Structure formats: structure tokens, C-alpha cells
Amino acid sequence: xxxxxxxxxxxxxxxxxxxxxxxxxxxxxxxxxxxxxxxxxxxxxxxxxxxxxxxxxxxxxxxxxxxxxxxxxxxxxxxxxxxxxxxxxxxxxxxxxxxxxxxxxxxxxxxxx
Amino acid sequence: xxxxxxxxxxxxxxxxxxxxxxxxxxxxxxxxxxxxxxxxxxxxxxxxxxxxxxxxxxxxxxxxxxxxxxxxxxxxxxxxxxxxxxxxxxxxxxxxxxxxxxxxxxxxxxxxxx
Numbered sequence: 001x002x003x004x005x006x007x008x009x010x011x012x013x014x015x016x017x018x019x020x021x022x023x024x025x026x027x028x029x030x031x032x033x034x035x036x037x038x039x040x041x042x043x044x045x046x047x048x049x050x051x052x053x054x055x056x057x058x059x060x061x062x063x064x065x066x067x068x069x070x071x072x073x074x075x076x077x078x079x080x081x082x083x084x085x086x087x088x089x090x091x092x093x094x095x096x097x098x099x100x101x102x103x104x105x106x107x108x109x110x111x112x113x
Numbered sequence: 114x115x116x117x118x119x120x121x122x123x124x125x126x127x128x129x130x131x132x133x134x135x136x137x138x139x140x141x142x143x144x145x146x147x148x149x150x151x152x153x154x155x156x157x158x159x160x161x162x163x164x165x166x167x168x169x170x171x172x173x174x175x176x177x178x179x180x181x182x183x184x185x186x187x188x189x190x191x192x193x194x195x196x197x198x199x200x201x202x203x204x205x206x207x208x209x210x211x212x213x214x215x216x217x218x219x220x221x222x223x224x225x226x227x
Contacts, residue, residue: 038156041223042221043203043218043220046215046216093211098163098168098169101216103156103158104155105155106155
């Protein structure tokens with residue numbers, strides 16, 4: 001699975017959009033981009049994933065560049081409850097791709113009033 | 114609430130001891146995953162079971178073992194405990210065995226080894 005690079009930390013004002021970047025320059029054609037988040041000491045929570053098209057759900061939007069070497073997770077209206085570590089993970093999803101899930105260091109996002 | 118339950122919530126024990134952590138997956142989920150999260154190592158994948166069979170191993174020490182029972186609950190056994198084994202241990206479950214997007218995490222067990 002391709003390696004990802006994320007900023008160590010970022011701040012965001014409450015009510016504003018939070019744009020979280022992730023670089024995955026070695027991504028291959030069949031690897032998906034996933035985002036998870038972990039609120040302090042709780043179990044990680046799935047946010048969104050995509051292959052090459054932009055995706056949106058009730059939690060966030062995922063923008064993947066055309067060359068797929070980077071992506072941005074957008075939290076449209078950040079709240080204090082969005083303070084968490086956000087993990088960007090690249091992974092092949094096939095029926096024989098068992099285990100080996102790798103969470104990196106992630107980005108610590110702090111939403112301030 | 115993810116639907117995944119883990120017991121106990123907290124565990125304090127001494128070096129050299131053995132402990133068992135328990136996980137009940139969401140109803141209908143066949144796959145169970147174990148992760149370890151310590152301050153200096155981040156979230157590390159340990160092992161995965163699917164419908165009772167081991168399917169993948171990550172950074173799991175030989176002192177650690179796991180199993181998944183016919184009712185699909187899983188146990189992680191940690192033996193000859195060392196101070197460095199102090200960590201949060203998470204269990205996750207999914208319906209299928211390969212879907213990262215479908216993993217639901219439990220609240221974790223905090224293990225403290227004194």
C-alpha cells in the first residue's frame with residue numbers, strides 16, 4: 001500500500017471549513033484513499049473514501065486530484081466536536097487483500113471557538 | 114456507539130502476568146481485527162480473524178495470541194507482560210474481511226502494566 005504524508009497539526013476556527021491535505025504520490029491505480037478520525041482515546045471512526053472521483057457524505061467531502069497524487073478532506077463547518085486526529089490511508093481493496101491496515105501519524109486538528 | 118463491545122474497559126496488572134481482552138463484534142460482522150495504540154507507536158494493526166480463521170498478522174509479538182470463537186467473539190491473550198505493553202487495545206469488526214471502509218471500532222481496553 002502507498003505511503004501517505006500529512007501535516008502534523010492544524011488549527012481551524014469553529015464554523016469555518018477545515019481543509020486537510022494528504023499526499024500519496026506513489027499511489028497506484030487500484031488503491032483507494034480512506035479517511036478515518038480518532039477523537040481523544042476513542043476508537044477510530046470511518047469518515048469517507050474514494051478512488052478517483054470526488055465524494056461527499058454527511059460528514060465530509062473528499063477531493064482527489066486528477067493525477068491522484070494528493071487529496072483533501074473537507075469538513076464544511078467545523079465544530080468543537082471535530083477536534084481529533086485525522087488519518088489518511090491508501091489501500092488496495094480486493095477480496096484477497098486481508099489485513100495489514102496501516103494508520104500513520106495523522107493530523108491533529110484542533111477546532112477553536 | 115459502533116456496536117462493538119470490549120471488556121474490560123481498564124486493566125491494571127504487573128509485569129510477567131497474563132491477561133485476556135475480549136471483543137464482541139457487531140451483529141452480523143464476520144471479521145474481527147485487533148490494534149494496539151501506545152504513545153510512541155501510534156495505532157498498530159496486530160491480527161485479523163474472519164469467521165474463526167486467522168487471515169492476517171501485523172506487528173503482533175509472539176507473547177500475544179488471539180482467537181475467534183464460533184459465536185464470533187474474539188479474545189486477545191497477552192502473556193509475560195512487560196512495561197512496554199501498556200497501551201490502548203482496540204478491536205474492530207466488519208462484515209467482510211477486506212473492507213477498510215467497513216471497520217467499526219470498539220471503545221478500547223486500556224492496559225496498564227506496573
